[in-house]
Amino acid sequence: MGKENFVEQIADIEKDFPQWYTDVVIKTKLVDYGPVKGTMVIRPYGYAVWENIQSELNARFKECGYENAYFPLLIPMSFFTKEAEHVEGFAPEVAVVTHAGGEELSEPLAIRPTSETIIGNMYSKWLQSYRELPIKINQWANVMRWEKTTRPFLRTSEFLWHEGHSAFATAEEAEAETMKMLDVYKEFAENVLAIPVICGRKTEKEKFAGAVATYGMEAMMKDGKSLQSGTTHFLGQNFAKAFDIKFLDKDGAQKYAHTMSFGVSTRLIGALIMAHGDGRGLVLPPPVAPVQAVIIPIAAKKGGVVEACKAVKEKLEKAGVRVKFDDTDSSPGWKFNEWEMKGVPLRIELGPRDIEEGKALICRRDTLEKTAYPLDGLDKTVKQLLEVVRKDMLETARKRRDGRIVYAEDLDGILNGVESGNFVKAGWCGCRACEDEVKAKTAATARVFAEGETSKKCAVCGKKAEHTVIFARAY
Amino acid sequence: MGKENFVEQIADIEKDFPQWYTDVVIKTKLVDYGPVKGTMVIRPYGYAVWENIQSELNARFKECGYENAYFPLLIPMSFFTKEAEHVEGFAPEVAVVTHAGGEELSEPLAIRPTSETIIGNMYSKWLQSYRELPIKINQWANVMRWEKTTRPFLRTSEFLWHEGHSAFATAEEAEAETMKMLDVYKEFAENVLAIPVICGRKTEKEKFAGAVATYGMEAMMKDGKSLQSGTTHFLGQNFAKAFDIKFLDKDGAQKYAHTMSFGVSTRLIGALIMAHGDGRGLVLPPPVAPVQAVIIPIAAKKGGVVEACKAVKEKLEKAGVRVKFDDTDSSPGWKFNEWEMKGVPLRIELGPRDIEEGKALICRRDTLEKTAYPLDGLDKTVKQLLEVVRKDMLETARKRRDGRIVYAEDLDGILNGVESGNFVKAGWCGCRACEDEVKAKTAATARVFAEGETSKKCAVCGKKAEHTVIFARAY
Secondary structure: OHHHHHHOOOOOOOOOHHHHHHHHHHHOOOEEEOOOOOOEEEOHHHHHHHHHHHHHHHHHHHHOOOEEOEOOOEEEHHHHOOOHHHHHHHHHHOEEEEEEOOEEEEEEEEEOOOOHHHHHHHHHHHOOEHHHOOEEEEEEEEEEOOOOOOEOOOEOOEEEEEEEEEEEOOHHHHHHHHHHHHHHHHHHHHHOOOOOEEEEEOOOOOOOOOOOEEEEEEEEOOOOOEEEEEEEEEEEOHHHHHHOOEEEOOOOOEEEOEEEEEEEEOHHHHHHHHHHOEOOEOOOOOOOOOOOEEEEEOOOOOOOHHHHHHHHHHHHHHOOOOEEEOOOOOOHHHHHHHHHHOOOOEEEEEOHHHHHOOEEEEEEOOOOOEEEEEOOOHHHHHHHHHHHHHHHHHHHHHHHHHOOEEEEOOHHHHHHHHHOOOEEEEEEOOOHHHHHHHHHHHOOEEEEEOOOOOOOEOOOOOOEOOEEEEEEOEO | OHHHHHHOOOOOOOOOHHHHHHHHHHHOOOEEEOOOOOOEEEOHHHHHHHHHHHHHHHHHHHHOOOEEOEOOOEEEHHHHOOOHHHHHHHHHHOEEEEEEOOEEEEEEEEEOOOOHHHHHHHHHHHOOEHHHOOEEEEEEEEEEOOOOOOEOOOEOOEEEEEEEEEEEOOHHHHHHHHHHHHHHHHHHHHHOOOOOEEEEEOOOOOOOOOOOEEEEEEEEOOOOOEEEEEEEEEEEOHHHHHHOOEEEOOOOOEEEOEEEEEEEEOHHHHHHHHHHOEOOEOOOOOOOOOOOEEEEEOOOOOOOHHHHHHHHHHHHHHOOOOEEEOOOOOOHHHHHHHHHHOOOOEEEEEOHHHHHHOEEEEEEOOOOOEEEEEOOOHHHHHHHHHHHHHHHHHHHHHHHHHOOEEEEOOHHHHHHHHHOOOEEEEEEOOOHHHHHHHHHHHOOEEEEEOOOOOOOEOOOOOOEOOEEEEEEOEO
């Protein structure tokens, strides 16, 4: 009955998705609430997922020529006022340090909500000649945005993220980089997180405060809502002018640089949970799972079982699999549920009869299929299976997502679409009033432009459509 | 004349050590000053050193059973007052957030100067049974201590560090862990940073605010001053009682846990610079050098030179060496100086004649020795040389340090000793007045107890000595 014990601890995913989410993140010990409202403690199991995400992204950024660095947490408040849109967007959610070292500060300091300003200030100091361009720097850091309603990973006052910042001689290069890094995100989301994403440009309303254009990648969660999972921003010369990022060009003229930035955060862990999780808990894609395979002994007290488990563990470790041998006292059934809840991609069961027959039972977390494989060559089998699971998880999520994209001709259509848990494609005239109207009537927002699609008329006002937009309710 | 151009940019290490330090950290682009007084920007070259330090320490911590996690930046001010000594020690240097999200907070929040309080609060929530002990968690994070006088890496208002925090059922285990992690630090300092360290217990005056006992590792810089490079703290039940970290023991009784903590920071980069640097700039130990070998073409325009350099680069990369091929337009002389200043352990010179003769010249940064080696098997040669450099750097630093430890019988002796750039061993009666007197008269402080040595009388008051103390001027 161990199974029921566990499952009943998690709210029913079909009946109460938000409570299911909260139960899963807390009970699998991914995260806990910090003592200050809106903050989270990322526990070892959650942080290990983050470290795997970091290592995958770091490799990709390095490939694109980025170097890591670290800029200060505290930014003079005056920096924010230098870029008009930026201050408007971020000032309301900034946390402010007014006292330090027992004294009141002469100027209040903001805890970074994002670092375009302070990095712009440094680039201005460093950059002299076109020869030093492009500058490509990435930072892994904590940032803070004071939010009224918070949920672990999805929206917390402090979160961890990376932010890439680059500067170029021309607008074309900066724009190309904005699109390139969006592609890098997409490839990462699909191949590493097994999450299919829709990428595209954001509306003026939804863009980053201070950007010329923002591009986002949107992922569909199991409840049909969208989670913005990463954004890239073409900043034009907005920050270059505000922070005096200039260089001496080949032609002897002083010119402003063109900059862009991009970031993803610990939100991605929320995306993983809600894109793949099921009634039993987490389902983690192999590339970021802290434990990729767990070995569970059956009738562990029988001679040879523990030894056989240890031998399999050693073999898998040598093959580079993140493996755990659960040799605790709990019953196999209890362990099955525990590790299913924790989303471990493969469970390897080994009992006396299996050993006798020279095989092991492997249960896939994503499909719950159980198959016997020969112990001989089990390391290769496991590695192949992990790869199959990764691909299948992506395809399963893609099919689910593709089946939940609908078209609408009017506001009612958008409302019906999102209420049934869909992404809705609809025409939009391009005006803010119509965009606001959609939100007011349907609680859906414009996620991204559906690239390459052309609607004839705006679903709100009926005028000529300028864009096809993907509307969805969003986290 | 490129050489002179460079060398003259750095102050003379013999004449003005502090200016030499500042010149080196800024001109090698390890670091820059942030816009807020006392903050630093860790530039890519410096951050790469930090990443290498992290990866070496992470492997060691994992070996000791630690898992990484992340706790919130902001700590309620009330947490600090729960441990009387702790608040006294840290409150004066705390940065305080009073406003966030456009409103004044009901309780001011401290930016963590260290995380014993908030981690204690969480451990209290998590810990229930003796079965869950020990808890061993490590965090990589930024912390903030508002300092009046700051210097890059050595003392900055914000710095990066790791902090390990563990909880045990018994005092003996917590004390043993405190000593074990000190040993881990020592092994790391010597084998990775090539810095010989002296480890020992700190006096009551110098201990961590709230600890029962603090142990430190002290490293001698080239000016004879000491740099505290890492500390481990046995916290007894001080924080367990303040934060209610309790567990149900085997015997059915509720008991307070015994905790310990330990940390090293970006200060270590300062230690590296001042323990090994010379008149030409940095000398980086191979395990943490961002570039371990730089290839410089001689007469690069002659046929085959660039190709030969590229082939060597590829071979070294395959062997796991962090290698750079400097194919810029600058002259070889200019490059020599640039990479010497940046402290790259090995320089590989390749010209047409070398290639003809099937060899390459390798110049060691630590000794400046230049030797020709066959191109055949150069990957193995380079790997062996990096290991030789690492060992020799440690031995060189150890010999220098050992030659600068003297004994003193009285205050004059301590003063003479430290003024000549030595560590001074002297007897101490154990009273605070005498410790203060040493500082007042000599500007030296008690670094650590010299374990195993027994002085007869206190160098200040002449009474019976309780300890032999290592006194030094310190960063």
